[in-house]
Amino acid sequence: MSRPTALIADDEPLLREALARQLAQAWPELEVCALARNGREAVSLFEQHRPDVCFLDVHMPGLSGIEAARQIGARAHLVFVTAYDHYAVQAFAEGVLDYLVKPVEIERLAATVARLRERPRATPPADIGELLQRLAAQLERGEATSLRWIRAQVGQAVRLIAVDDIDYLRADAKYTRVAWRGDAGQPAEAMIVTPLKELLAQLDPRQFAQVHRAVVVNLRAVSHAVRGEHGTAELYLKDRAETLPVSRRHLHLFRTM
Missing domain, CATH: 3.40.50.2300 (Response regulator)
Structure with missing residues (x-):
């Protein structure tokens, strides 16, 4: 056969x-x-x-x-x-x-x-x-019903952050850190109370991927990934200094043949 x-x-x-x-x-x-x-x-x-x-x-x-x-x-x-x-x-x-x-x-x-x-x-x-x-x-x-905007308190102002401008979301204690491109494309951050899991359920899966239990990244913001020890990796972003962890469970997203 x-x-x-x-x-x-x-x-x-x-x-x-x-x-x-x-x-x-x-x-x-x-x-x-x-x-x-x-x-x-x-x-x-x-x-x-x-x-x-x-x-x-x-x-x-x-x-x-x-x-x-x-x-x-x-x-x-x-x-x-x-x-x-x-x-x-x-x-x-x-x-x-x-x-x-x-x-x-x-x-x-x-x-x-x-x-x-x-x-x-x-x-x-x-x-x-x-x-x-x-x-x-x-x-x-x-x-x-995909999420298009996120409201965040920045100083005394309430900012409407376009989801397309977000580089990544990261759980931080009881909050979620939102890292996005602010004025003139400069990196900006804000903390919101909406849990990461709740946000993930509303994001377009073609654009956003969970790479760690505490991190969701905009795939358009990714530069490259570097393999680490014990089946993990570090994710590098375009024009941002910080790196993001990639857990073993999600490492397949950044493997090549």
Whole structure:
């Protein structure tokens, strides 16, 4: 029998490569035959390679993972990769679709692989058009509620900080430190009382990533990462002197092949 094949679609190259490495460990006989940078490329590469399984990032520019899945339909087993686990819980629970939450944990991936192995390769999934339509609607609602501004007390003034200007957020005792680009692009900081976990749930996962239990970074602000000891790293930012810790759990975000 031929080896099972898979396509991975994610607009972040580090995440694509990390999932490919994890799959090599969890499913050695699986051949990752295509890596797509966005939804449109995923559909095109699917038509070219016809893989058995598609791992699709929910959030991708242009054509989302859900929209790409609607074009692929029942011709492959679908696994969605998301920064949150509240998308289409009902659809996932029905067992027709599977999902992974970023950062992908090897135990969860192993469970997903076990389910995929049980499904006959020659038998396509059930009709999932209605479920995908529901997922698309939930995704649209989720994007509409993404955080755009943060209010912070700076001296005697209340500043409205655009989320796009934020470099990172860091838990600090009972507060969250907000580091952003202030006037003329100069680094600025403020403390707010909103917990980091609550802020993370409202941020666009295509732009912000948790790199440590106490740190969330704007990926656009990242310069590079330097590996350290014991499976950790230090994250360097553009035009900021401080560095940020990257824990072992999140190190896969900054690995290369």
